[in-house]
Amino acid sequence: MGNSKTVFKYFTIPQYQQEENFLIAMNEKGWRFTNVTFPGFYHFRKCAPGQASYRLDYNQEGIRNKAEYIQMFSDCGWEYICDFVGYSYFRKEGKVGEEREEIFCDDASRLDMMKRVFKGKIIPLIFLFVMVIIPQLFMNTSGNSVGVSGGGMFSNIMSFTFLGLAILYLVIFSITAVQFCKYEKLVSGDGPGIRLKYVGVFALIVALIAGIGVFFWLSYRSSYEVSDTAAGYVVQAEKLNTSVVKEYDLKKGDTVVFHITEFERGHVYLSITESGKDPIFLVDSYNFGYQTFEIESDGHYRIEISGEKMTGTVEVTIE
C-alpha cells in the first residue's frame, strides 16, 4: 500500500465546485490533496479519514501578490495548497456540512469570482473559438479534405477533432452561462432583465449553431444527375460534393475513358479500384480533357467520380 496516490480527473473551467466536492470526498476517504499537475493529475497523500473543506479561488491579482494573498487566507485559517491554471487551492480542517466553511461570505463576491473566471478564461476561449476553431472547422470540412473514396463531408480526423472541440466549447459556454444565471439571480433577484440577458445569450448560441448548420448544408448540398449511357455513365453536376460509384465487370484490354466535357469550378477525383484492392488508377483533375486507363486483368471494378463543390460534366465510357 503506497502512501501516495494520483488520480486523473478532468473538470472543465467553470466546474470548480465539482472539483471542490471531489477533493472533499477524497479527504473523507483518507486522501489528503497535495498538488495537481497538468492536464488533471490530482496527487494525494494518505491521511486520517476526516472532514476538511477544500475551496478554489480565481484571482490573478492574488497570484501576482502571492505572499500577501496567502497571508490573508492563512490568517483566516485556510492553508494554501497550490495554484493550477489560474486557480488557487485552499484547505481548512474541520466539519463540512451545516457549518460549511467558505472562502466567500456573500453571493456578490462569489459572482465577482465567476466574473474573474469569465474574463481570465472564458473570454480567451471565446476568442479562440471564433478566430481558430470555427475557421478550422470550415477549412477542414470544406477544403481539400474530401477523400478519394468515401468522400463524405467529415472524411478526416481533423474535421472530427475540430467538431469535437467546437462541441466541447459550446458545452463549456453553456455550463458557464447556467452558473452565471444562477448566481446573478441570487445576487440581484430574479428580474426580467436577467432572464432577458440569458435568453439572449442562449439565442445567440443557438443562432451560432444553426448558422454553422446552414453553412454546412449549403456547402455540402450536392445537386447532380447520373445517367447511364450505352457503354458507361455520365455525371452532370451543378454541385457535386459526394462520390458517384458504379461497378462493372471488366475484361483485360478494356479501356476506361473519363471525359470531362464541361468544367466550371471545384475539384474532381477519378478512380478505378478492383474490388478488395488498392486503387489502380487515381487522378485528380481541375481541368477539361480525357483520362484513359487500360484494364490489365479481368475482374470486378468500381469506377468512382468524387467531387468537391464540382460543377461540370464527366462522361465515363468503357471501350
Place this chain on the structure above:
Amino acid sequence: MDAHIKKVYVPMTETGFYILLCLRKPNHGYGIVQMVKEMTEGDIVLAPGTMYGSLSKMEKDGLIRFVREEEKRKIYSITDLGTEVLNLEMKRIDRLYKNMKEMG
C-alpha cells in the same frame, strides 16, 4: 461621484460597508475581519476570498488606498471618495432604521 461607483456601491454589500466603516482608521484585511467579528459578536465572519476581492476592487475604484505593508499584510485607509460613499450609505441605512422604528 461617477455613475459607475454609484451603480456598484450604492447600495453596497454588508462586507463593503464594514470594510469602509473600519478603514476610517488604517487597518489590514484580517484586522477588519477581527473588528467585524467583535462588533457583531461573532455573527459575521468575513471570508478571505471575499475580503481579498473586495479590497482590491475598492482600491482599484479609489474608495480606499494602500498605505504600507506590514508582515505581508497590506494596510489600507479610506479615501475622500470612499468617505463620500460611506456617508451616502449611512444616510440610507439611517433612513431605513428610522422607517423601521416608525412603522414597527
